[in-house]
Amino acid sequence: MKRKQYLISIAFLLVAVLATACGQGEEVTGDESVGETEENEVKEEVDKEEELAHGRETVEFERVADQLGDILEDQGDPEVWIRATFEEKGDEILIKGESNLVPDSRLFMTALAEEYIFNAQTYARTEKDGSFTAEMPRRDVHDIDVTIEVHFRPSGQNDDVQAVYGELGEELEGDYIYKSESRDGDIEQVVKTLATYRPVEGEDQQFETTKPEWNKPEDYGDLTIRMDVDVEKDDEFYYITVQSNLLENTRVQAKLDFPDYIATGFLNTESVCPDGSVEIRLPILKDLKPDQEAFLNLTVRPSSNSNLPSILEHYGEEGEHFEGELVDYINDQHVIRERLQLQ
Incomplete structure (x- = not known):
């Protein structure tokens, strides 16, 4: 009888031990969660104190786009x-x-x-x-x-x-x-x-x-040549802007002449840009009297002014392919010529 009671006591003891072990894996609720939060806050405070003790502190940051990646x-x-x-x-x-x-x-x-x-x-x-x-x-x-x-x-x-x-x-x-x-x-x-x-x-x-911003015209490269001229000046120079349909790299010569005055050096030549435009600068004749006339001559002569092979092929070595009202015939050659009287 005593042996039977002893075995029953051992069985109850085993059940109690197992119940305690299983209870350790259950969700913690109530006052236990509050205690855990307090422990975490204390740990964070300790970590910060340790950082300050070593002369370091936390650096805040945020992620940004890679600017180098934008360039590449x-x-x-x-x-x-x-x-x-x-x-x-x-x-x-x-x-x-x-x-x-x-x-x-x-x-x-x-x-x-x-x-x-x-x-x-x-x-x-x-x-x-x-x-x-x-x-x-x-x-x-x-x-x-x-x-x-x-x-x-x-x-x-x-x-x-x-x-x-x-x-x-x-x-x-x-x-x-x-x-x-x-x-x-x-x-x-x-x-x-x-x-x-x-x-x-x-x-x-x-x-x-x-x-650069180019506005290539619809008639770019046409053989009927068009030149729209604008002239500005300051105390030193005339600034000549030409909008045309001439091919890129065509050489345009600008020259000033004064019928009542003998002067040299008032000549310049520039190449046409990719949209047919060209800018040329010429010095001003400072001692020109108000009643004396000044003329601006713009000339395109394929056979001179260092025009390149593609220009000669397109317009003709003697300018024979030129068309339109700007075509002039000078020294057995067809040239584009615009003559303007400056005010």
Whole structure:
């Protein structure tokens, strides 16, 4: 009998132990959850005190878009763009630029001024993100317009870059594209942007390139030539703007003549832009009397003014393909000629 009671007691004891073990896995409710929260808050306070004790504190942050990724989004696209800023500093001009050109593309920077002949040029290679930096010598010229060109020429690139844009830029497109032609008739598409500024003695300036915007007319390249002329002036120059349908790179000559005055040097020639426009600057004859006449002559002569093979082929070596009311016949050649009397 005693042995039976002993076995029953052991069974009750086992049931109690199992019940206690299973109860440890059940959800904690009521006052136990409050106690756990208080423990966490105490732990956070201790962590902060330890950070401060080591001279450190928590830094808040938020996630932002990868700006470099935005720049690289169109890298390698055939519609190439280039932007550059310039800063005069001491004897140098510091150049910083960005582009969507592929890495290791070679860019050339050249400074030009109509009144001076000086050698100011440099080059740079693009980084992985298309950016570039360079330095250019700063010439001691003042109070004249200086233009800095930044250009990318595919024919001067390595094989990897040419594989993207073509050996002669055949794949390039967009507003930054200009046509360049050799005397042998090889046509290359180049990327170019420029900035024009006027240096001031004793003053450092900052300036930047601007995006070209071309509005190619519907009659672009027609043989019936059209020229719409606008002339502005200041104390030093006439600024002549011509909107035409002439082909890009056609050379247009502008010349001032004064019937009652003998003067030289009032002549300039410029190339037509991709949309048929051209801008030409001529100096003003400062001692011209109010009652003396001044005439502006605009001339297109295919056989002269360094016109390229494609221009000669399109308009004829002697201008024989020209049509329209602007055609004149001078020295056995057909030329385009517009004569305007300036007021």
